[in-house]
Amino acid sequence: MSNLPESTVYGGPQSRSPWKRITLRHLGLKYEKKQAITAVTAYDYPSAVHVDEAGIDICLVGDSVGMVVHGHDTTLPVTMADMLLHCRAVARGANRPLLVGDLPFGSYEQSAQQAVESATRLLKEGGMDAVKMEGGGGSRVAAAKAIAEAGIAVMGHVGLTPQAISVMGGFRPQGRSAESALQVLEHALALQAVGCFSIVLECIPSPIAAAVTSALHIPTIGIGAGPFCSGQVLVYHDLLGMMQHPHHAKVTPKFCKQYASVGSIIQAALSEYREEVSSQAFPSAMHTPYRIDKAQTNAFLNELEKRGFHEAAEAASEAAVQDEQAGEPHIKTLPD
Structure with missing residues (x-):
């Protein structure tokens, strides 16, 4: 007799985590029960282990790695090779959360075929469970549709879309006029219609996020979008307060709550190490x-x-x- 649940066809990979492995079905059940979905953006093995042990639902390997880890001013320089490297590291550390990898700029805009090929690589080579892509108009919707039809779970992303800062004029909040707010809603509905399982709402006013969340029948994951989304996501380094350099180009976003000041602890430890080596105490x-x-x-x-x-x-x-x-x-x- 199999010890697997009756609803399970086969075992699949077994998680080392004490938490149950998260799937789209689990997220759907939380959404139906109006239970908040938790997500954290992480980029490497150590942070992925922490996310895993904390019982977070979704671990997003974001292209924001270009700014947070590699020091770029935008996400635009991030390549597919960069994303695959970080996705593999996260996949080795996080066994419990649903793993979502960002499609970087230039990897899905040219055609539906390019989008499917890039998404396939994030799953086959990067170890991801799903992909995320930015934008909800025109070719972006076609790309999302093609990815979903290829049997790959895709998460949408509307509002502030960092890959589009050249046309947005910088990292600016969206949905602050009736016209802009309606566009956010229309983009979200379009992505839902082509098969996205969830949509990130970034840097939009809380009432707009509430309206979009109410209008959809899939979960919304907010980041700088207020408390009325189906779930929330923050970047690992931001919520831990790791960025300490006073002249660093990246400052902690206004919407982020710092749950710790790990950066100051790290700085103090490194300074103490330097002093002990210098004095030969260590x-x-x-x-x-x-x-x-x-x-x-x-x-x-x-x-x-x-x-x-x-x-x-x-x-x-x-x-x-x-x-x-x-x-x-x-x-x-x-x-x-």
Whole structure:
């Protein structure tokens, strides 16, 4: 007898996480029950492990990696190779959340075929469960339709779409006029109509986000869009307060709540490390765990003397004396 649930056809990959693996079905059930969906944007293995352990529903590998990790002023320089590298790292660290990878600028605009090929790569090579793409007009809708029809789950993104800053005139909030708000709604409806399973609403007024969320029958994920969306997403580095450089081009967005000030802790730790290395307080005996017995030390010293390395023999002898005075290290030695 199989120990799988009756509704399960086959086992598939098993998560190491104590949480259940999230699928579109799970998100749909949360949406039906009006339970808020949680999402975090992360870019590497360590952050993905944290997101996984926290029980977050969606882990988005965003093209914002170009700004947050690589220091660009926009997301436009990010390539498909960049995204695949970061997607693979996240996929190795996060076993529980639904993994969504951003299609970078230039990877889906030319044709529906290009869009499907790029989306396919994010799943096959990047280990993603779904893809996200920006924009809700014209060719973007056609691209989303083609991706969905190819059997790939696609998340839409309307409002502020960072890949379109050249026509938007910068990172500006959207939906602040009746005309702009209606366009946000129309784009969201168009993406829903072609098969998107969810839509990100970025940097739009709360009443507009509430209206769009009410008009759709798929979840909305807000970022700078107020509390009335079906869920929320923030960038890992932003919510942890990791960006500390006073002259850094990227400042924490106004809509982001910092749940920690990890950056100040990191800065203090690095400064303390520099000071201890400079003063030779580190490494101490506690952090010098590997020992060589006295007989082997003497054999080594004799060989150094035979070969004429007198200063090296003296340095090794002094270090051996210090090791002996320090006693046994507190860290357990590893086997040879």
